[in-house]
Amino acid sequence: MHKCTKIGIVGLGTVGTGVTKLIEKNKDLIRKRCGFDIEIGWLCDIDLERDRGIDLSKYRCTTNYMDVIEDDEVDIVVELVGGTGVAFDIIAQALKRGKSIVTANKALIAKRGKELIELLKNSPKSEIGFEASVGGGIPIIKTIKESLAGNRIKSIYGIINGTVNYILTRMEKDNVDFGTALKEAQKKGYAEADPSLDIDGIDAAHKASILATITFGRFIGIEDVFVEGISNIDLMDIKFSLELGYRIKLLAIIKENKGEIEIRVHPTLIPLEHPLAKIDGVYNALSIFADFAGHIMVYGKGAGMYPTASSVIADIIDISRNIKNSSTNRVPIFSFVDEIDVKIKPVEEIVTNYYLRIMAVDKPGVLSKISGILAKQEISIEAVIQKGRGEKDLVPIVMTTHEAKEKSIQKAIEEISSLDIVGGKPILYRIERLEDGPLM
C-alpha cells in the first residue's frame, strides 16, 4: 500500500518555495483526494539563509543535491534549479537511481529533450513531468497529451510569455514606448533585470518547442523555431494595427499541414475580436485547433510562485498515482510511442498575410512605385493607410497584404528599402487570421 510519496525539492527559488507552501497548506486535501501523502523529504538550495516565508527548521535541508538523489526513500526529485547544466546533471543522476522527475525547466527540455529520452530508456520505471514548463498554472501539457489524444491537432496559437504580453498591453493602454513599458514591468517584478530571454522571444520559443514536440510525435528542438522578439516594436505600429482591426501580440504559432510543421514565435497581428486578442497583461492563453474537438482555448496565470506550484504538484500527484499502481509511463513522455515522420517547414516557405509600414517621402507616385514592386512579387495589397501628410520629411505608408510567400515579401522589402524615396528598412509583421475554419 502506497501511503506516502517522498519528494526532494532541489532549488528553493520562487517556484520551489511555492511548492513547499502548497504542500504545507493543502496536505490534508491532497490526502483526501489521493489516499496518500506528499511528504517533503529534502529541501536543497545553495542558500539556506535567505528568508522565504518558510520555516526551514521543520525540514531536512542540504546544500548538496547528491544528498537528495542518494536518499533511497526519495521517490521524486523536483528539479527547480533552472538552466541546462547543473539541472541536467541532477536529472541524469536521479534517473540513474530510478527516481522520477518533476521540472518546470523549459530551456532544458527544449534544448536537451533528446538526451532525456535516451536517459529514460535506461530507467524504465522513471517518469519526467513538465506541466509547469509551459503556461504556468494552465494545464496545457496534460490537455494535449491526454485530453486531445484522439485528435489530430492542426494548430496551436499561444500567448505564452506574460512579461512580453504585459509590456505590449501597457504600451497600448498607457500610450508609452517600449522602453518605458519595459521599465515599468521591471519595477513591478514582471521582467528580469536582464529581460532578453523574454523580450527576444527565446522563452516563448522554448515553450513552443515543447508544445510542438508533444503534439506532432517527433522531438522538435529550440533550433527548429523561427524567433523574432519585441524589442523593436514601435507604438505607432500598435496604433495602426488597432485602426486596421488587429492587436499585436507575441504569438507562438505551431501548425501542421501534410506532414510539414511551421513553428515560429514573432510579433503577430491578430483580429481584435478573437479571444486571444483580449488576453491582457501577465495572463497567458493558448488556442488549439483539433480535428474533432474544434477550437479549445485555455487561459490562466502563465507564471508566478503559486500558479507554477500548482502545475508542479499536479505532476507530483500524477506520478505518485503511477508509482502506487506500478503504472509509470502510462502516457509517453512526449505523447507518442511511435515517432511520426514530419518535417519542419523553412520560414521562407510559409504563406501568410503581412502588415508593412514604409517610411517614405510624401510625393505623388510613391505608392505606385511600392505597389509595383509588390505586384512584381505577386503580392496583392488588401488595405492601405497613408497619414501625416505635410510637415515631416517621411510619412508612414501602412499596408496589409493578401496571402503571400515569405520569400516573396522579403524580396519585395529588400527592393523597397533600396528606393531613394524610402527611409530605412520597412517594418514587417505577420498577420494570423485565426479563422475557425473547417477542421475535418
Next chain:
Amino acid sequence: MHKCTKIGIVGLGTVGTGVTKLIEKNKDLIRKRCGFDIEIGWLCDIDLERDRGIDLSKYRCTTNYMDVIEDDEVDIVVELVGGTGVAFDIIAQALKRGKSIVTANKALIAKRGKELIELLKNSPKSEIGFEASVGGGIPIIKTIKESLAGNRIKSIYGIINGTVNYILTRMEKDNVDFGTALKEAQKKGYAEADPSLDIDGIDAAHKASILATITFGRFIGIEDVFVEGISNIDLMDIKFSLELGYRIKLLAIIKENKGEIEIRVHPTLIPLEHPLAKIDGVYNALSIFADFAGHIMVYGKGAGMYPTASSVIADIIDISRNIKNSSTNRVPIFSFVDEIDVKIKPVEEIVTNYYLRIMAVDKPGVLSKISGILAKQEISIEAVIQKGRGEKDLVPIVMTTHEAKEKSIQKAIEEISSLDIVGGKPILYRIERLEDGPLM
C-alpha cells in the same frame, strides 16, 4: 501485452456516430500515441437502418445491448443512449461483468451518481469516464480531477449550455425577443423541438451537479441545485444590463466558503470586461478560481457530434491505458478517496448583488417609496436608471444593489409588488462580479 481495446458503442445517435467516425479517421494516430488499437467490437442501436454517413456493414451490429454486454471480449461499454432508465440498466449490467464505462450522460450522473458509486464497489476493476458529460469537447473534468488536484477550488463559473447562450447572444445582437431567438435556434438545430431541458436550466444544473461533486468531495445531486431558466428574459433587461456594464448569461455558479457550498444556475449579470461575458453563441466556457492556480478559464465547443466524440475518446484512451497497466481507478471516479463534510447553503442565505427592474407609474415619490422598502431590508442601491418619462402608464425603474441577502431582497420584492404604484412583480436578476480577488 495490451494490443487492443475492444469497445461496444450502445446508442448510435449524434455522439455515437461521431465516436465511430473519429475512430475510423484517427485510428493510426491513436496507435502511434498509445501503442495499442481502439477497435469497435459492436455498434448497438434500435434503428440500424437510418443513414448516418457510416458504412454499418463493416461492423458487427445489434439492436440488443445484451449482445454487447455479454461479449467477454468487450473491455469498455460506451453508453450513449441517454436518459436515466435503460442507460442505467446498461451500465449496471456492464459493471457487473467487470467492464468499464464511458458515458456522456449528465442526467444519469447528476441523478443516480450515488448508485453508480455503490455499483463500482462491487466491480473494483471497472471505471466510469464522463468527460463528455460537461462542456462537450472541453477537458473540464480532467482539469478539475487531475490538473488542479493540489488546489483548493474556491469557485467555478460556467457558461455550460450552448443553446441558451446562442439564444441570449442572438437576442442582444439581432435585437429580437426570446421567442424569435428560440425559433432561430431551433431552425439551426441548436435547440430541440422541446427545448425545455435547455431553456429551463435543467441541463446546466445537471452539469453543475457533476462539477460540484468532483470539486468538493461529496456527491451533490441535481436536487441540491437552485435553478432558474431564461424563458422569461426580456430584451429590455438585456439592454439595461449593457447600459450598466453587464451582460446577462445563464451562469452555473459553484462556490465554497467555510464548508458551505452555493450551487445555482440562473440568468446572471456579469461584467462586460470579464472573459466569460465575451463568450458568444454555442461556445461554452468555465472560469475556475483555485487557491494556487488562480483564475483558469477553458473555452470550447460545448456540444455537437465531433467535440463530444473527442471527449468520449479521451476517456476510452485513459481507461485503456489503465487496463494496459492494471491501474484502473488510479483517479477516483468523483476525485476523492475520502468524503469531505460540506453543506449546501440554502439559496435564501446567499449574499450577492442584484439587478431589479420595477414597472411603476411615472409620479414623483415613487423612487422614494421603493428605496424606502429596500432600506428597511438593509439593501442599499448602487445605481438607478429611470427612463421613458411621459407617454406610457408604467415606466421601468432599473437599479442595482450593493451586496444583500437573498432573503431580504425577496421580502423587499414582495412588498414592492404590493404597492399600487407598481405593475406586476419586479424582475430580479443576480449579479456576479467575478472578481479575481486574493485567493490564498
